[in-house]
Amino acid sequence: MHGKICYGRKVTRRFAPTSLMLGNIVTGCSVLAPAGMLHELSEGLSVSVRTAGLLITFGAIMLCIGSPLTAWLTSRIERRTLLAATLGVLAFANVASAFAPDYTSLLIIRMVMLFVGALYTPQAAGTGALIVPVERRGSAIAYIFLGWSLAAAVGLPLITIIASRHGWRVVYGEVGTAGLIACALLLWRLPRGLKGAPVDLKTWVDLGRNRLIVVLLAITTLQMSGQFVVFTFMGPLLTKLTGAGSDAIGLVFALYGVFGFVGIMIATRIVDSWGAWRTSVLFTALLLAGVSGWALSAGVYPLMAGSVAIWGLGFASANSMQQVRLVTAAPPLAPASVALNTSVLYVGQATGSAIGGLLYARDLFHSVGFVGMTLMALALLVVVLTRPRRAGAAAA
Template identity: 75%
Template sequence: MLGNFVTGCSVLAPAGMLGELSSGLHVSISTAGLLVTFGAVVLCVGSPLTAWLTSRIERRTLLAATLAVLALGNFASAVAPDYASLLGIRLVMLAVGALYTPQAAGTGALIVPAEKRGSTIAYLFLGWSLAAAVGLPAIAFIASRYGWQAVYGAIGLMGCLSFLLLVWRLPRGLTGAPVDLTTWATIGRNPMILSLLLITTLQMSGQFVVFTYMGPLLARLTGAGPDPIALVFACYGACGVIGTLIASRIVDSWGAWKTSLFFMLVLLAGLAGWALSAGIYSLMAVSVAIWGIGFASTNSMQQVRLVGAAPALASASVSLNTSALYIGQAAGSAIGGFLYAHDLIYASGYVATALIALAVIAVILTKPKKAQSVQ
């Protein structure tokens, strides 16, 4: 879970300090936002590729090595002399970091009984919620006072701590099912898995149209300064933790599909509220809080549904889900950057809402039969 926190902070960090990166590296806001877009492209390619290349490596060794690279990558980012260097370091770091989230989910499934699988995966994904709840407001606060370099240094230190704890506590000898070309072919013939991957892509695309540029959008739409923006990030993340905790409590009794649909509707309500209240800080903050409740819960439920749809394919399908997640991030941040660069700042909320609405429809269409209710 702590490793997911480090991974989440590493991925999301630029979104919390676009202004500081823009001024410190002498690039535009939209160019700084490309750190998210290009990073997501590497992540979406790297997740299934590294899952294939590393499927026979013992899990403790693999996860520890991944955290070590994330820590070193963040320390290197702290001393990057210019934008091109920072982008290059980020792409290398995330190419390896793409391993962590899907392999952590697969490892969690190996060490708990099947009936606890849903709540365990939801708990592991709590690290991403904490990255938004604690990490993003801390990133915005530290960057506004001490600079973006200090942010990367702090994430590097957290990576070292996570590495040491994981080496100390995770059992040795855990291995997942090997991933080969037959595995990918089997997944390609599974309509439920393909539908779930589409849902992940749509809902992440919708969120990142707004999320990547949330700080600059709040500044332009409401005149908010660094501290009010950090407060909105904090509300978003805190509600993400609350949503994930609720999801982990109810998923084993409700089933993953019903839980997923509920939180997807919450997500839709939050982004629709952002679009409709654009320009009013208090209402936008409330909308972001509602959005936050659905954010991490929908992602964790997607992983639970994938594992339930084909447990034997979990290592590969969850890595593909992570890939779909980052495809959504790349597409959404690219759309958001286009809208921001062309001064279409009010339109971003409505575009995001439309994409989430499509995801809700897709969830409804994937309602499983009673015999498959774990999905």
């Protein structure tokens, strides 16, 4: 009922999804920032590149724990208040990171920040489902997730360039400023009174009994593990394998993000007619093609960059399709299933970055890509096996 009432407001229809999407840009930059400046963090904090990479690994663990726990604790809180408060915490924690005196302090701040920040993406997706008609739910969720594509397309290259010229502290300060702006825009545009279904113990039990949801969560874990084996150390790997400098690395991150933007725009246009399963097959196949290209062309910068562009087409689109499939598979369970999907997404990030760190520390730079390729092949296989059996179930 809340969704119908709020959708009738012109401001909601036109601007509320955009305010939610902008919050995802800040969330994406907060999560991804260390990947774009590992060398600067390593040098500035006097730690190894692998140790700097643990900012991603441990941050992902906190996101994994925080997503379902905070979804349960905050499910009865009005969404506008909840999402604005989450962005406020992200903003101030990024500013605090800019003044962190040492690695341990930065790690603690990041873990607290991401435990709270784990709320944003799943709750934004659930809120998007409340403010649009049912037939537009898939494209709305994909649009809101566009913020992650923009974080990679614009934010990550800028993070790499700014960190190489002005240092990592400036990066954190600017991400914090962007968070304050996004928080103000969300308070301005998102309507009051939006509430989702309360999440209780029975909700989690019902999720565990739904076979499709369990398999979809496994797909998310495989997709993210396969990507983050490589992605976490993409900058240092490019330097080791091709001798690339900061500008060349920034270009690769830009290709990744720009093509991610293109991919999510394509997904937004085709998902309502193709159905989420077909769209998911397409973009997971692109993920596999891109990661495979990276592995097979390791050492040749133009081919590796081109492979990252193909990979980029699928990175945000594939996960947004996971969100759509979870929502359509069991709409009453959507707040919990989307939160749990975000949790296992970060399980994948933590697992992938930990594996990548072990391989990087042992100078197995070429092996990183082949491990990622194997995990992505498994993800595609499972996606194919989840083909809906009924013609009317295409959306799932």
